[in-house]
Amino acid sequence: MTLLQVENVGFAYGKGRAVLEDISFDVPRGANVGLVGESGSGKSTLLRLLLGLDSPQRGRILFDGAPLDARDRGYMRGYRRQVQAVFQDPYSSLNPAHRIRRIVTEPLRSLKIPGDHRQMAEAAITSVGLTPDTLDRYPHQFSGGQRQRIAIARAIVARPALLLADEPVSALDLSTRVRVVDLFRQIASDMTMVFVSHDMGVVAALCDRIVVLDRGRIVEAGDTAAILKNPQHPYTQSLLSSIPRMPDAAQPQDPT
Ligand SMILES: Nc1ncnc2c1ncn2[C@@H]1O[C@H](COP(=O)(O)OP(=O)(O)OP(=O)(O)O)[C@@H](O)[C@H]1O
Numbered sequence: 001m002t003l004l005q006v007e008n009v010g011f012a013y014g015k016g017r018a019v020l021e022d023i024s025f026d027v028p029r030g031a032n033v034g035l036v037g038e039s040g041s042g043k044s045t046l047l048r049l050l051l052g053l054d055s056p057q058r059g060r061i062l063f064d065g066a067p068l069d070a071r072d073r074g075y076m077r078g079y080r081r082q083v084q085a086v087f088q089d090p091y092s093s094l095n096p097a098h099r100i101r102r103i104v105t106e107p108l109r110s111l112k113i114p115g116d117h118r119q120m121a122e123a124a125i126t127s128v129g130l131t132p133d134t135l136d137r138y139p140h141q142f143s144g145g146q147r148q149r150i151a152i153a154r155a156i157v158a159r160p161a162l163l164l165a166d167e168p169v170s171a172l173d174l175s176t177r178v179r180v181v182d183l184f185r186q187i188a189s190d191m192t193m194v195f196v197s198h199d200m201g202v203v204a205a206l207c208d209r210i211v212v213l214d215r216g217r218i219v220e221a222g223d224t225a226a227i228l229k230n231p232q233h234p235y236t237q238s239l240l241s242s243i244p245r246m247p248d249a250a251q252p253q254d255p256t
């Protein structure tokens with residue numbers, strides 16, 4: 001079953017030049033799709049469209065078979081329940097004035113999700129490898145990697161169908177990055193995910209499919225194994241040559 005279909009999507013900011021052109025790909029339910037491409041290729045813009053923060057001028061996006069309409073507020077309320085995101089910067093993404101409990105339970109309140117929010121927050125924070133006492137503290141008491149775990153707990157607390165991640169590990173130092181990639185791998189095993197990165201090593205460790213963007217167009221797409229084995233596009237080849245920068249995430253690691 002296809003969860004997300006992107007069909008011939010084109011987008012420009014204002015009256016500017018096209019930032020995305022004729023983008024089409026499917027995300028099957030349960031799949032993890034990596035979106036790679038160099039800076040300015042349109043990865044974050046595409047995620048904005050998938051989040052409904054902007055609407056494509058051409059083409060359309062289907063979620064669970066229905067077209068996403070960012071202008072339909074009723075529809076978007078339901079959509080936000082299904083789709084959550086994790087962003088790059090673990091420092092600006094958590095409100096410093098709020099306790100972690102309030103941060104992690106925020107989607108439950110804003111989406112008016114019934115149930116025991118305390119218990120749901122504890123389950124989410126434990127599932128990202130942190131202890132429940134984390135919930136009583138403030139963001140400044142945590143490292144970048146721990147903050148990213150908190151951001152992930154917030155993203156999964158409402159049990160979304162789709163997790164979107166925009167460079168969620170690129171601000172982390174290398175050893176922390178390996179452990180957070182490992183966490184994403186655990187989470188991704190029972191979730192559908194679109195994971196943006198310009199690091200092919202991270203994407204290869206996490207995703208079963210890869211879409212390669214270059215200047216707003218898809219230049220290559222397919223199964224990770226096939227792309228790693230036989231990259232077609234020169235840009236993909238150059239990305240692959242940078243993989244050794246990423247240590248093997250499958251090696252045993254110290255817990256954070
Ligand atoms: N708010 C905006 N207004 C106008 N142009 C924008 C805006 N945001 C991004 N752009 C332009 O759109 C293009 C794609 O940007 P985008 O941020 O999607 O790239 P990216 O692939 O995420 O890059 P990076 O790897 O650096 O995050 C770039 O040329 C960028 O300058």
Ligand SMILES: [Mg+2]
Nearest residue numbers: 043044045166
């Ligand atoms: Mg970006």
